[in-house]
């Protein structure tokens with residue numbers, strides 16, 4: 001029998017999609033990589049194929065995830081970056097030995113080292129986060145408007161006015177809540 005796990009929320013930006021594997025941080029938090037196997041599955045979706053993951057490596061991944069979340073949140077608020085988060089990001093980035101490979105079709109793929117695939121994958125994620133937080137990429141770090149979420153996301157919309165980390169979940173919920181609030185208001189006015 002296969003255990004049921006929460007679905008992944010897949011965004012187009014590697015680092016903030018990774019922080020999204022823990023959602024509703026300010027509500028009933030949902031852990032979307034509850035087991036080492038689920039982390040392996042998540043990495044595979046992003047082209048980071050690793051053979052295995054130990055419980056210790058899962059801890060390492062979650063530590064990186066929360067460091068990216070902390071640093072990206074500070075960057076979105078234009079606060080000082082937390083020192084612990086900067087240290088973890090740099091450690092993971094340094095320890096990764098992935099190579100960027102250009103395919104004949106002109107796409108980039110990652111080739112992870114033969115020995116420690118998982119650390120290499122975390123290195124790729126850390127480097128991606130560094131690029132975003134350092135403001136190297138075209139976009140803006142922002143925090144999700146949902147009060148139970150507040151996830152840091154990378155807004156690449158032309159107007160830079162995106163409000164939610166994910167339109168299908170946080171965005172929809174917020175719209176529905178507003179709709180019901182308006183209905184109540186008009187019920188009071190007409191009632």
Ligand SMILES: [Zn+2]
Pocket residue numbers: 144145146149150151164165166170
């Ligand atoms: Zn959100």
